[in-house]
Amino acid sequence: MNGNPKVSILINNYNYARFLSEAIDSALNQSYSHTEVIVVDDGSTDNSREIIASYGDKITPVLKENGGQASAFNAGFAASSGDIICFLDADDIYVPEKAAEVVEAFSDRADLEWCFHSLKWVDAEGKPTVSKNGNEGGYISKNGSENTKREYDLREYIKKGKLKDKLDNLPSTTGLCFRRSLLQQILPMPEAKRIGLNDGYLEFTAIGLGKGLIFDKELALYRVHGSNAYSMRKDKQKVQARIIVLTAYWIRKKFPSFSKFTNNLLATGLGMYGRSGGVEEECQEFVKSYLSSVTLPEKMEIYMRALYNYLKNTKF
Numbered sequence: 001m002n003g004n005p006k007v008s009i010l011i012n013n014y015n016y017a018r019f020l021s022e023a024i025d026s027a028l029n030q031s032y033s034h035t036e037v038i039v040v041d042d043g044s045t046d047n048s049r050e051i052i053a054s055y056g057d058k059i060t061p062v063l064k065e066n067g068g069q070a071s072a073f074n075a076g077f078a079a080s081s082g083d084i085i086c087f088l089d090a091d092d093i094y095v096p097e098k099a100a101e102v103v104e105a106f107s108d109r110a111d112l113e114w115c116f117h118s119l120k121w122v123d124a125e126g127k128p129t130v131s132k133n134g135n136e137g138g139y140i141s142k143n144g145s146e147n148t149k150r151e152y153d154l155r156e157y158i159k160k161g162k163l164k165d166k167l168d169n170l171p172s173t174t175g176l177c178f179r180r181s182l183l184q185q186i187l188p189m190p191e192a193k194r195i196g197l198n199d200g201y202l203e204f205t206a207i208g209l210g211k212g213l214i215f216d217k218e219l220a221l222y223r224v225h226g227s228n229a230y231s232m233r234k235d236k237q238k239v240q241a242r243i244i245v246l247t248a249y250w251i252r253k254k255f256p257s258f259s260k261f262t263n264n265l266l267a268t269g270l271g272m273y274g275r276s277g278g279v280e281e282e283c284q285e286f287v288k289s290y291l292s293s294v295t296l297p298e299k300m301e302i303y304m305r306a307l308y309n310y311l312k313n314t315k316f
Contacts, residue, residue, distance in 0.1 A: 008082030013090035113210030119222035161260030244269035271309025
């Protein structure tokens with residue numbers, strides 16, 4: 001990668017017209033100028049496309065039928081040309097130094113292929129709120145002062161299925177940045193409108209494929225509001241179980257060498273399903289297909305881990 005890498009900022013949007021302009025403006029107003037902004041509209045039914053059109057050639061629009069977040073990731077990446085790819089949810093906001101900080105982080109180590117950073121949690125009006133860690137601000141756990149950069153090479157741990165306690169909490173989409181060469185190995189990712197994959201697929205496959213960096217600096221604002229307040233959903237455990245099961249299925253299908261990790265991931269999802277009333281009909285075929293592809297000892301271990309998770313509510 002040259003000394004002036006191009007940064008592609010991929011904004012994925014679905015019916016977030018009320019926030020979309022702030023997201024686009026934050027991407028356009030970066031202190032690092034060698035950027036492109038690609039806005040993927042995933043079949044919005046509000047006035048999102050009018051807002052997108054108002055920016056003219058300042059951005060690259062990708063207008064598509066509704067297909068889910070995975071399809072938006074795929075479409076945005078296909079339209080991009082940057083050396084570094086940064087994702088931005090349409091209801092979130094970048095700080096002006098985001099791209100510059102990420103470029104600097106990558107340039108320090110040429111062998112690093114992904115960079116995840118902290119997010120500052122804000123409410124719908126942009127005022128600070130409480131994060132998933134119970135703290136005001138960032139999502140990634142702090143092990144030291146702000147601005148700490150920690151390198152990770154967890155490829156062998158993924159292959160051994162032992163990622164637990166090896167990594168801090170991971171951010172959502174807006175905190176994810178990748179070298180293009182790495183994303184070319186991951187995308188396109190499997191698409192499904194109703195029960196599609198999310199950013200976890202990107203995170204785990206990236207961790208399994210390359211070295212990376214976690215940056216304890218809040219380079220974006222993560223907006224918590226009624227439409228995305230996952231913690232307030234009554235069915236949150238079932239939704240999470242569904243995502244985990246599908247992530248396990250598709251990672252194993254595309255990256256068989258990660259099977260020990262995906263076995264543990266599947267067991268976690270099954271344990272969560274057990275606590276939430278059982279596997280949904282739409283996911284049963286994925287579970288059945290997964291279990292039919294493993295050996296009997298693997299299947300027994302998955303069942304035992306799922307039972308343990310059901311009883312203890314453990315993590316993978």
